[in-house]
Amino acid sequence: MYCCENCFKDRFLINKIRNNNIIDSCDYCYEDGVKVIKVDDLADVFAIFIPYYEKLEHGEHFIHEVHDPVDIGEFLYDLIQHEWMIFSAGIEGQTAKSLLTDIMLSLNSEYSEADLYVKAAEAVYFESTLEVWDNFSEELKHGNRFFPSKGYIAENIVNILKENNHIIPQSAIFYRGRIGKHIIDNMGAPPNEIASPGRANPRGISYLYASPQRKTCVAELRPYKSAVITLVEMTAKRQLKFVSLNTGRALISPFQFNGNLLEATETLSLYQKLVFELSKPVSPDNSEIDYLPTQYLSELIKNEGFDGFMFKSSLGPGDNYVIFNEKNVDLNSVEFCKIDEIQYTVHQSF
Structure with a gap:
């Protein structure tokens, strides 16, 4: 699967894809003749988010009988996009979610875009501005x-x-x-x-x-x-x-x-x-x-x-x-x- 420079707003990723110097069709925004990169080749880059966000777990972040999980956690895509604005407006939404899912599956075969996440405790209690x-x-x-x-x-x-x-x-x-x-x-x-x-x-x-x-x-x-x-x-x-x-x-x-x-x-x-x-x-x-x-x-x-x-x-x-x-x-x-x-x-x- 290929994604292209038009899928992202993040300048680091855009430059990485341009430097990859492969021109093909994008499997996400469906642009032809654009610079692309294999989704798997972005896995190491996105690994930066693993210690920063953690999967919402019963008993650790909430109690089923007391809390509604959706009141505590968010989808990983929403957390990343809100805080860092990685994906371009052209694919923002379900297409971008699918792209993130494919990248994260390269890192963790058990990843599901339906799971909810929170910032890791270390991130939450980090120093304020x-x-x-x-x-x-x-x-x-x-x-x-x-x-x-x-x-x-x-x-x-x-x-x-x-x-x-x-x-x-x-x-x-x-x-x-x-x-x-x-x-x-x-x-x-x-x-x-x-x-x-x-x-x-x-x-x-x-x-x-x-x-x-x-x-x-x-x-x-x-x-x-x-x-x-x-x-x-x-x-x-x-x-x-x-x-x-x-x-x-x-x-x-x-x-x-x-x-x-x-x-x-x-x-x-x-x-x-x-x-x-x-x-x-x-x-x-x-x-x-x-x-x-x-x-x-x-x-x-x-x-x-x-x-x-x-x-x-x-x-x-x-x-x-x-x-x-x-x-x-x-x-x-x-x-x-x-x-x-x-x-x-x-x-x-x-």
Whole structure:
């Protein structure tokens, strides 16, 4: 039995099937002339789910006289698809269930798609996202600043980063702003000697913060009404290799984490929290030490040879760029703007 690249949404599986380099007909979506793979050849990959989900058993997970099994367990397909979005919309439903059944039968001849499953106890009682974040940030601040005790976290985050690269083309235009009037020579990144710590950079290491949208660039400055600001237009001297931190969980594959789904889930929770913290407006109450976790992520990106990264702005309508080396951009021209109006939205805090 063959399945094809169109059967899956997961990018790891799509690439695996493309690299298999066999063109034939798919036995599930019935496409002809597509890249395919034998279902049996996916068994080892899907084995990652075996310790993560376990079959619902009377006496262990429920009592027949007390519980209705359907109130406690779910079909394995529903658990996997809800959490990881493996299968494409084109076959989602019974066809995808049949494909999963055939894969799992390659691993276990007694598997039945009618069986109910639950997350394994170890997965259920694993650290929450908040606990993962608190423990990680506390260790960086007051324990192991450069080498966290859970070494797999860095390795797994790097795997996520490599799957989410984004190319900024040569001559792409973006902007940087400063409050007040400044000459163009003062609109680049600050010298290392006076670089204060920020979300991405530690003290003494200067990065260039920019945005491809004027409005976002202005919003990130948080100017006051009637403030004069200077905007510099910049262009990329060459093609820049970025990491896009704007990807959702559906674009991250469970199969890229070297076989341990518990560690993958922990890393993914931490990664999403790091991206959220990066996007938050910088608070004047933040101390230098509060930036350490997001600086750690920034340094991982830099160490992997990327030129910078992009993430959603929480203040403006677009993205923020962090460029590690300002020599990769040209400063073209400056313009002066005056802030005429500022709008605030207020809600009651409980």
